Amino acid sequence: MTTTQFDGIYHGLSPEVGKFRIAVSGMAWKAEEGDQMVAMQASDIKWAQWIRVARNYQLRVGLKDRSKETFDGFVREDHDRLAHLLKQHFSITLETKEVSFKGWNWGVTDFQGQELAFLVSNKTAFELPLTQVANSNIAGRTEVSLEFATQNRKPSRNAPDEMVEIRFYVPGTQTKSRGSDA
Amino acid sequence: GTGGKEGKGWKRFQSYKGEAALPREVENLRIFVDRKSQSVVLPIHGYAVPFHINTIKNVSKNEEAEITLLRVNFQTPGQLAGRKEDTPFEDPDATFIRSITYRSIDGSRFDAISKQITDLKKEVNKREQQKKEMAD
Known part of the structure; x- marks a missing residue:
């Protein structure tokens, strides 16, 4: 069974860096140091978004119980690979959320x-x-x-x-x- | 809406054309003053949010024991202070951000940021003034 791994990924807003893995069974993040871990079962994964945030790109995952998990630190080049894996394993489309960089304080x-x-x-x-x-x-x-x-x-x-x-x-x-x- | 309803004296300005132009320094989730793009990038719950210096009115600082608070005050309509023509109006019915406050235990860094923002503001004001004099 194949697992794809992305390194240098953060969970939520935490400063802890870790590894993010995707397989047909689901996705998981594990801290590089310590035992912190977040696992998402394939059947629980409902949607995914791709957003430019401060720490490069964020993968936002929506779960069956309406909760969501965020993972920062992906690079632009990860997008296509990630989109392909999400489609292949979970039949979901990675949607891009457009972000404004205009610098305006009104909206x-x-x-x-x-x-x-x-x-x-x-x-x-x-x-x-x-x-x-x-x-x-x-x-x-x-x-x-x-x-x-x-x-x-x-x-x-x-x-x-x-x-x-x-x-x-x-x-x-x-x-x-x-x-x-x- | 975009365009059309520009208020008197409102000139279109923009911090960055796209995400690729965001400076690398925003990654550490701290306030970054980007002189080149005349912008201050604020960390807001994981996002790196630029504010063009034209939107910023001033900064104020407050020290409480070991904590330093830095408040960025923005130009908004309905304020008594400030010249009207400097207020960036596109849509006066929009919601405006009036201020954002940060805390840090590193007071000297907030001192430096406060000075950088004030200096950038002065620099831009001076340039605007010169432009106006040239036009007269």
């Missing part, structure tokens, strides 16, 4: 399941996991702030910069609203 917010996406010219600029919002505030009907719970990571000089708050100005809320009845 449209869109609730997509557990995420709040910010779209610039109909392309995703970023997504915010609503499950990690610790507090939210509405000021003067036009300003919305979201505060994020800080991760309890070990302090380190090489740690990523952690976003703790984002504030939106929503001038259109009085006249029309989009998915904001909450």
Whole structure:
């Protein structure tokens, strides 16, 4: 039975690097050091997306229980091989999610399941996991702030910069609203 | 929508043409000031999100014990401060990002980033001013 392996892959936003393997039975990620592992059975895999993120390209996998797993660190050249394997083993199409690099701070917010996406010219600029919002505030009907719970990571000089708050100005809320009845 | 509804004085600008132009430094999930593209790339939940310097109003810093907070403030409509013609309007009914705040234990790095952003802003403003004087 053949297994294809990709090296230098991250799971979620974790700094741990590992190996990502694909076989007819499913896919799995395993940390290079330590015992961390994520396994996905072939029958549970429902969809897959390909997205440019900070750590190169992300493979996002949707599972039967509506959860999803993300794996960063793929390179552009991995796309065709990955697309072929997903098609061959699980009969799913690797869809490309278009990302905006325009550098604009205005766009449209869109609730997509557990995420709040910010779209610039109909392309995703970023997504915010609503499950990690610790507090939210509405000021003067036009300003919305979201505060994020800080991760309890070990302090380190090489740690990523952690976003703790984002504030939106929503001038259109009085006249029309989009998915904001909450 | 794109095009058409450009506000008074709004000039089209763009950080990167496509994903291939993103600088390598964004990989470490830290704020990166890219002088060449006149942009600040912010790490937002795994994405590398560029913001053109024209969208940035200023940065502010706050130190709390071992933690340093860095807030990037953006140009948005409906603000009293700032000259109106500098506000990038494409669609005034859009949702705007007004500010994003980061925390770090590395205060000196946030000092450096804050200075880089401020300097880039000054540089671009100066160039705009010169252009205006030339046009007069």
